[in-house]
């Protein structure tokens with residue numbers, strides 16, 4: 001029963017789309033566990049209700065009402081008896097309620113991010129959702145990159161919502177972490193997400209106020225974290241920090257037009273004393289990665305494959321907006 005409850009909570013707080021086969025697998029597990037015994041189902045239903053009620057996330061980072069409604073109908077399909085509260089209440093949420101633009105997603109490591117709900121390239125940026133490259137970089141950091149990151153001053157290019165960096169600050173003992181991006185909305189959400197994960201838990205009303213007015217943030221930023229605007233296509237080398245040991249990036253190689261700027265900023269940071277850059281690239285269109293590697297070599301940088309990863313559906317359950325593809329982490333040095 002414990003693993004069913006845990007998986008259910010993960011899908012619920014992670015806003016996992018109900019169309020995903022992972023929910024069908026979970027339904028099969030529940031049917032097998034209950035084996036037509038309605039009392040067993042009632043006991044499970046109670047545990048599910050308790051788990052989601054007890055988690056801090058449910059109070060501080062509300063799950064969208066539409067998702068709750070869909071989950072209640074999914075659960076009802078598994079039982080011949082009417083559901084009890086809170087699931088029975090959720091079934092009453094009106095069907096025509098509009099999906100929110102942004103949702104809180106809880107990741108396996110306990111990180112909560114405010115993310116765009118609908119369009120992976122909404123608001124003219126890819127940076128308002130998290131990508132599988134960030135998970136690959138995290139997996140590498142935890143498995144192999146500990147020595148590379150521990151006590152180091154790290155700078156990330158194209159941080160997006162901060163999934164990798166927040167994890168690195170929480171789990172990898174970095175000395176400092178500079179999140180960077182170029183998009184106003186992404187930077188605003190990045191600040192909010194860093195705050196959400198490191199400041200005192202906020203009440204829902206405070207979060208709503210922050211969303212309406214980003215300047216309303218009052219929490220002190222975490223000491224190790226810095227958030228900075230950095231546009232690869234428009235930067236002055238003198239403005240780049242010269243106190244960086246390691247550069248990281250994930251899923252930033254996706255448009256040929258951005259490659260020259262990205263390579264130039266990596267070269268400049270290595271020139272200013274960083275020992276290496278680690279860039280996780282998801283193979284969507286091989287040409288863009290080939291252009292990136294060729295450009296790095298043409299400006300005299302060395303490139304080696306550091307790590308390869310392909311995730312299963314269960315492992316990337318929280319980043320479910322694109323098919324799973326192989327990811328390669330490149331180590332780039334002078």
Ligand SMILES: C[S@@+](CC[C@H](N)C(=O)[O-])C[C@H]1O[C@@H](n2cnc3c(N)ncnc32)[C@H](O)[C@@H]1O
Pocket residue numbers: 125126127128129130131132133134135157158159160161162163180181182183186230231232233249250251252254258261
């Ligand atoms: C596909 S997202 C990846 C976000 C994050 N690294 C992840 O893996 O979840 C690409 C990121 O690069 C940023 N980006 C795109 N062009 C950029 C530029 N010229 N300078 C800096 N950041 C840029 C976008 O704003 C976005 O956050």
